[in-house]
Amino acid sequence: MTMPYDAQDDLSDEALLARYASGDAAAARILTLRLTPRVFGHAMRLLGNHAEAEDVTQDALIRLWRIAPDWREGEAKVTTWLYRVVANLCTDRLRRRPSVDLDAVPEVEDGAVGAAEGMQQQARADALQAALMQLPDRQREAVVLRHIEGLGNPEIAAIMEISPRAVESLTARGKRALTEILAGRKDELGYTDD
Structure with a gap:
């Protein structure tokens, strides 16, 4: 039986996946x-590539729909499973990419005209992505x-299939590396505090 949309909005991802597996298209x-x-x-x-990210999103969701009939509630959260699938798909794509000198890649021009604050935010986002x-x-x-998706270390550990302590180590090293990479750009990016 198909439930109305508003009743299904309160259901967990896992419950919606089970409903989809039972033939409820609205749940999907x-x-x-x-x-x-x-x-x-x-x-x-x-x-860092819009088209590739769209492809990975589509592939990941198709995989979710394919495993829906075999999904075992309680083993993993749907989002945890999806993050792991996305990470694996992205890793595969990154391995297949040819090495490119980042300095040789032309800047992508943004045709939108916006306020100074919008430009500053975009510069910060671009610097962070780079x-x-x-x-x-x-x-x-x-x-x-x-730090971007806001997940906790236990969930990240499950997604990456490592220990929470290894997650702490990876994030700490990553933050230090980002700090070093971005250190000389504080003024350019409009950061005046320490």
């Missing part, structure tokens, strides 16, 4: 709308999950 729509922005954002931060892309893959993944 709600779960897709709920998860797609998070999955895409995570892929975008790991890859700095993230200089980190080793595992450090970047840990830093993104912890």
Whole structure:
């Protein structure tokens, strides 16, 4: 039986996945709308490429729909499983990329005209993304999950299949590396405090 949308909005991801596996198309729509922005954002931060992030998002969600009938509630959260799948798909794509000199890549022009604050925020976001892309893959993944996605160390450990202590180590090293990479750009990026 299909429930109305508003009744399904309160259901957990796992419950919606179980409903989808039972043939409830509305549950799939709600779960897709709920998860797609998070999955895409995570892929975008790991890859730094919009088109590739869209492809990874689609692949990850298709994999979720395929495993739905076999999903065992209580073993893992849907989001934990998806973050792990996205990370693996991104890692595969990054390994297949040819090495490119970052200085040789032209700057992408933004055609939008905005206020100074908007430009400053975009410069900061671009600087952070460029700095993230200089980190080793595992450090970047840990830093993104912890400080951008806002996940806790136990969930990150489950996603990355490492211990929470290893997560702490990766995020600490990643933060130190980001600090070093961005240290000389404080004035340019408009940071006046320490």
